[in-house]
Amino acid sequence: xxxxxxxxxxxxxxxxxxxxxxxxxxxxxxxxxxxxxxxxxxxxxxxxxxxxxxxxxxxxxxxxxxxxxxxxxxxxxxxxxxxxxxxxxxxxxxxxxxxxxxxxxxxxxxxxxxx
Amino acid sequence: xxxxxxxxxxxxxxxxxxxxxxxxxxxxxxxxxxxxxxxxxxxxxxxxxxxxxxxxxxxxxxxxxxxxxxxxxxxxxxxxxxxxxxxxxxxxxxxxxxxxxxxxxxxxxxxx
Numbered sequence: 001x002x003x004x005x006x007x008x009x010x011x012x013x014x015x016x017x018x019x020x021x022x023x024x025x026x027x028x029x030x031x032x033x034x035x036x037x038x039x040x041x042x043x044x045x046x047x048x049x050x051x052x053x054x055x056x057x058x059x060x061x062x063x064x065x066x067x068x069x070x071x072x073x074x075x076x077x078x079x080x081x082x083x084x085x086x087x088x089x090x091x092x093x094x095x096x097x098x099x100x101x102x103x104x105x106x107x108x109x110x111x112x113x114x115x
Numbered sequence: 116x117x118x119x120x121x122x123x124x125x126x127x128x129x130x131x132x133x134x135x136x137x138x139x140x141x142x143x144x145x146x147x148x149x150x151x152x153x154x155x156x157x158x159x160x161x162x163x164x165x166x167x168x169x170x171x172x173x174x175x176x177x178x179x180x181x182x183x184x185x186x187x188x189x190x191x192x193x194x195x196x197x198x199x200x201x202x203x204x205x206x207x208x209x210x211x212x213x214x215x216x217x218x219x220x221x222x223x224x225x226x227x
Contacts, residue, residue: 004158033215042119042204042217043159056213091158099212100147100166106158 002026004107006092012113018080021110025074025094031055033104034067034077035091043091049075050098082114117142121205121218128195128225136190136203136221138179144210148172148181148188151204151217159204162190195225 005024013019025032030051035043046065047057051072060067064083069075079086089109095102122137140146150162150172163172168183177192188205205218 040219042206042219043215044217045215048213093159100164100208101212103161104215106160108158 004092004094004105006090006107006110008110009108010111010113012115013082015084015114016081018078019082019112020076020078021090021092021112023075023077023092023094023107025092026105029094029096029105030072031095031098031102032069032075033093033095034075035093037089037091037109039088046077048098055098079112082112084114087112087114117146117207117209117214117216119205119207119216119218121203121221123219123221125222125224128223130197130225130227131194132225134190134192134195134199134223136205136223138188138190138205138218140186140188140205140207142186142207142209146207146209147212148179149206149208150177150179150188150190151206153202153204153220155201162203195223197225197227199223200225 032049034046037043046060047067048055049069067077091109092107093104095104118141147166149164151159152162153159163174165172165181171180179188179190202220202222204220
């Protein structure tokens with residue numbers, strides 16, 4: 001069964017350093033989402049892509065976070081510089097289309113610890 | 116803005132007990148509602164969904180009914196099993212389908 005791949009699974013970094021996460025969606029899925037899940041809370045949507053275009057990034061802290069999906073396939077989420085409050089699980093999800101009728105498939109996540 | 120509130124856990128039940136996890140929402144327009152489950156060590160999986168008022172979503176013995184009059188989408192199962200132990204998230208998608216809001220999650224442990 002096809003799955004969403006994410007790497008690394010765990011990342012420890014010092015504050016003020018740069019960090020990047022990678023996501024490879026299920027083949028053929030045009031829509032890709034990045035979420036942040038702080039411990040004890042539900043996932044918070046950061047950015048949504050349709051192919052290579054950003055559909056919504058209203059919740060992305062753009063002063064330090066950036067996301068790209070250059071060829072409309074895999075995607076990278078970057079934080080520069082990292083802050084202590086960025087410690088969280090970063091989840092990637094993909095779906096065949098955008099909107100509520102399309103099921104989102106989640107990857108295992110990248111757990112980030114900022115020290 | 117739109118939001119989801121679900122009952123806090125953790126919840127501990129004996130096998131074959133009845134389960135209810137409460138979820139209420141605040142939304143503009145006509146959202147779609149979801150329950151996701153996260154088993155230990157795994158990613159979130161869609162459990163069930165309902166896209167309009169009075170719809171009932173069901174899967175694996177779980178069910179939830181979209182109640183517009185009470186703005187609720189409570190998750191129920193008549194007889195839980197040890198394998199149902201997981202964290203359950205209520206979520207909504209706004210009327211545009213481009214924004215998703217999750218609740219804080221409810222941890223369920225089922226003991227034999």
